[in-house]
Amino acid sequence: MEDSQKKLAEHSGKSRLEKIGKTISFLCIAFIVFVVLSILYFVASKGIATFTKDGVSLIDFLTGKIWNPGSIGENGKPLTGALPMIAGSFIVTLLAAAVATPFAIGAAIFMTEISPTVGKKILQPVIELLVGIPSVVYGFIGLSVVVPFMRNTFGGSGFGIISAAIVLFVMILPTVTSMSVDTLKSVPRYYREASLALGATRWQTIYKVVLRSATPGLLTAVVFGMARAFGEALAVQMVIGNAALMPTNLITPASTLTSILTMNMGNTVMGTLENNVLWSLALILLVMALFFNILTRWIGKKGAMN
Amino acid sequence: MSKVTIKELNLFYGKFQALHNINLPILKNEITAFIGPSGCGKSTLIKSLNRMNDLVEGCTISGEVKMDDENIYAKECNINLLRKRVGMVFQQPNPFPMSIYDNIAYGPRTHGIKNKQIVDELVEKSLRKAAIWEEVKDDLKKNALSLSGGQQQRICIARALAVDPEVLLMDEPTSALDPISTAKIEELVIGLKKDYTLVIVTHNMQQASRISDKTAFFLNGKIIEYDETRKIFTNPKKQETEDYISGRFG
């Protein structure tokens, strides 16, 4: 009796191991949190300096249409209008997502509902491969295929929003597809059975039950794709033309937040206005990333409630 | 009168034969119970009455299942129409993640009823038949998944009734429920007899003897005995049947 009591009171090897594990994982988390907070602080402090130190007004920055931070405008202030890039980023993202969504959901339906064996054996590996291709490759293909095609079809240089949107569409398609597949797969089989047992056809079942109950997950997939498109720099920069001009059509050179950032970050001096406004662009990207993140969480919560 | 007649039915899952030469009548406006130990083929047989087995890959069937003289395994048989005529209630309550109203309206809408007033009426009628109208009538917009298990199962019964089936198959409909919900559903099932032909799979001997008119006892994919429920439970002809209902195996 006493023996067993002692044993219970004693720290066993297992519980010690548990403690060590807990400590290690706590340290890892603490480290990650520290890094994230540092990045946030760094970008924010630099990005805000444009407005606090250099005296640019936030309104001018967000709504100004002329981007030339090196020179002074008529009102005596530097030309730091970021609207062309903000608009460019949103337009390419929305276009890419708008085209990718039906394709991705269609492919996902095929892979889960119509032909799971082909889906599993052929499409799944292909998509996984596509997800893993580095973005510079997509950009390169865009540069050598899409841009010339646009040039021949619409004239001009071929660089522009449409080329960027196409490259982004191809790039996010596999991600959105594979997330959609996971979502459709997680729709319980018994929903499908219940629908079929009522005499519904396969399409009715897919449309009215499977897609409907998968909607939150599919939205999350699309938002995820948008986040990726919004943040993509290299591939976009290679095909959009990088002219910091208000986009007036889809086939002339334009720019996005990321493309201007990557183009210019090596050419400015730390602490100057030219450098600080780039950080302000980065801050917008960060805020958008946060926004996409919150959006997916919100969708998830809404989905769980329904 | 026989509503459904099963003749020389053999069913294979791949190479494994799950049903051996089944011959069985399902009588109209009666409750037929399938009993037998786990894995003996009760679910398999009940699912071959509305061709849900078609969904199982590698499942092959020979023989005949006739519903009112029409072979449901004939090539020209319309499966969607068949499943409308032969409703099914599953072991786990499985309402759709939608409102109560949309759950019940799903079937009628699927079969082309668009008129809101007709759908409204069907929803109310079906919920009443499933003895759940009083509990949910003020809350038809509520998500069906927020109901209790017993209520969900009655929603599923109402959902099945809404397409106006002739036969209702129930595979262990109360095995996931508490005794009170079970009693409610048993009462409800007995009440459905006058309008429908019912088949119920159950592991609960009392349940089978309480509610069914005929009982078929299964063992290893064969029907060992089929008779009036009263006879099966008081005076079985086969030793295996007696052993099973007296709880000696299974």
Ligand SMILES: Nc1ncnc2c1ncn2[C@@H]1O[C@H](COP(=O)(O)OP(=O)(O)OP(=O)(O)O)[C@@H](O)[C@H]1O
């Ligand atoms: N989809 C399937 N593929 C292969 N074998 C199956 C499949 N479904 C059932 N079986 C097999 O067929 C036999 C009969 O199964 P069935 O589900 O009809 O039994 P049951 O009588 O309903 O049992 P329980 O009382 O446990 O529900 C079992 O041996 C089972 O392993």
Ligand SMILES: [Mg+2]
């Ligand atoms: Mg079963």
